[in-house]
Amino acid sequence: xxxxxxxxxxxxxxxxxxxxxxxxxxxxxxxxxxxxxxxxxxxxxxxxxxxxxxxxxxxxxxxxxxxxxxxxxxxxxxxxxxxxxxxxxxxxxxxxxxxxxxxxxxxxxxxxxxxxx
Amino acid sequence: xxxxxxxxxxxxxxxxxxxxxxxxxxxxxxxxxxxxxxxxxxxxxxxxxxxxxxxxxxxxxxxxxxxxxxxxxxxxxxxxxxxxxxxxxxxxxxxxxxxxxxxxxxxxxxxxxx
Numbered sequence: 001x002x003x004x005x006x007x008x009x010x011x012x013x014x015x016x017x018x019x020x021x022x023x024x025x026x027x028x029x030x031x032x033x034x035x036x037x038x039x040x041x042x043x044x045x046x047x048x049x050x051x052x053x054x055x056x057x058x059x060x061x062x063x064x065x066x067x068x069x070x071x072x073x074x075x076x077x078x079x080x081x082x083x084x085x086x087x088x089x090x091x092x093x094x095x096x097x098x099x100x101x102x103x104x105x106x107x108x109x110x111x112x113x114x115x116x117x
Numbered sequence: 118x119x120x121x122x123x124x125x126x127x128x129x130x131x132x133x134x135x136x137x138x139x140x141x142x143x144x145x146x147x148x149x150x151x152x153x154x155x156x157x158x159x160x161x162x163x164x165x166x167x168x169x170x171x172x173x174x175x176x177x178x179x180x181x182x183x184x185x186x187x188x189x190x191x192x193x194x195x196x197x198x199x200x201x202x203x204x205x206x207x208x209x210x211x212x213x214x215x216x217x218x219x220x221x222x223x224x225x226x227x228x229x230x231x
Binding site: 031033040041042043044045048050055056058090092094105106107108109110111 | 151153159160161162163166207216217218219220221222223224
């Protein structure tokens with residue numbers, strides 16, 4: 001049973017560029033959440049997608065956007081990259097047993113390390 | 118506001134001795150609480166979770182945690198440390214039942230000496 005997968009593993013961009021990160025959830029999961037983990041810090045919640053809609057969002061600017069596809073996979077897009085966007089981006093998947101996309105246990109992928117120069 | 122405080126940024130133990138990683142939380146509602154572990158260059162692995170059932174929660178690899186509402190604590194323990202336990206540990210709260218957002222502590226680095 002494949003767990004959560006993310007691509008690419010590493011990425012180097014320059015300031016002002018745009019980046020797209022990808023995530024495939026664990027089999028049977030329908031909800032994807034994205035987190036940003038700066039060096040030496042705990043992960044911070046960016047947003048969560050359920051039924052192809054953004055259901056909840058953390059304190060991140062509109063430069064951060066996402067998408068969820070019918071097969072539950074997801075993309076995170078970041079526009080106009082800043083040096084401060086350099087971080088490990090983690091995707092987590094979970095299953096919403098009821099309505100509203102509220103889930104319990106989230107399972108994390110290995111992350112994408114983004115470096116902005 | 119909901120928050121998590123890990124009281125030690127770094128804990129060092131000798132192999133075979135007990136481990137105690139401390140966590141206090143702040144939540145207006147009945148929270149779900151988790152401990153995750155992150156090995157270098159790896160993703161986060163769930164160790165255990167508390168979701169209002171038994172207050173003593175057993176997890177993987179011999180870890181357990183006790184939920185104490187009166188002290189708003191959720192400390193992680195293990196009777197005997199192993200070299201492979203060296204990693205970063207995160208205490209995490211899901212503040213209420215109607216949110217999918219997880220709030221992470223700053224992390225505790227566990228060093229295990231031979």
